[in-house]
Amino acid sequence: MRAKVWECALALLFCALGSAKAEDAATGYRAMAPLTEYLSTHETDEISLARSAAPASVSAKADILTLGSHGYTTAIKGTNGFVCLVERSWATGFADAEFWNPKFRAPICHNRAAARTVLPSYVERTEWVLAGVSTSDMAARARVSAKTFKLPDAGAMSYMLSKQAHLHDADGHWHPHVMFYLAHIDAAAWGANLDASPIFADNTGVFGEKGGAEPVTTFFVPVTKWSDGTPDSLQAH
Secondary structure, X not given: OHHHHHHHHHHHOOOOOOOHHHHHHHHHOOOOOOHHHXXXXXXXXXXXXXXXXXXXXXXXXXXXXXXXXXXXXXXXXOOOOOEEEEEOHHHOOOOOOOOOOOOOEEEEEEOHHHHHHOHHHHHHHHHHHHOOOOHHHHHHHHHHHHXXXXXXXXXXXXXXXXXXOEOEOOOEOOOOEEEEEEEOOOHHHHOOOOOOOOOEEEOOOOOOOOOOOOOEEEEEEEOOEOOOOOEOOOOOO
């Protein structure tokens, strides 16, 4: 049972699941697709998807970032300090079979602390992608950046409550959940990754890279409802 639960946690981290579908993806996403395939046809669709990451009480007053050919820009200026956006496939680890999956969509909404200290790494990686930097060179840059990596501010957390997410081809989305970011800490300090514990933890950094260059532990806490208020079945996946 614990192995099954941990497999779900790894799905949350956007890692390949080892299924036949994931293996098929490995042959289909070896290089970046045309940029247009990663972009939304209509900005309003991107805004709506970004807002689905968190309850309306949060996302309605948040900054909304949208992705264009020159990177992320602020489409809507909020007032509550939260920043919502839709991450693309390069939010996964460099070795992930779906690193270039153009269908990947991960709505996420960071609170002020996470927007200040967690989001910049992803924005920087997006800049590398749009500049045409190779995957191997991005990995090398990430290792260098890790030496000056800014630790998450106290209280840094994010919502991922969108049932419209597409995190991998094998299963689409995981469960609605919130994430907390801390400097490296033993998972057991939160009772994470233990039998029957509802909390998962990963020490491989913000992007789930093997080797964990970034000194961050991310805790994942599944919740019972999606952002639209509909219930999630924890036995569904």
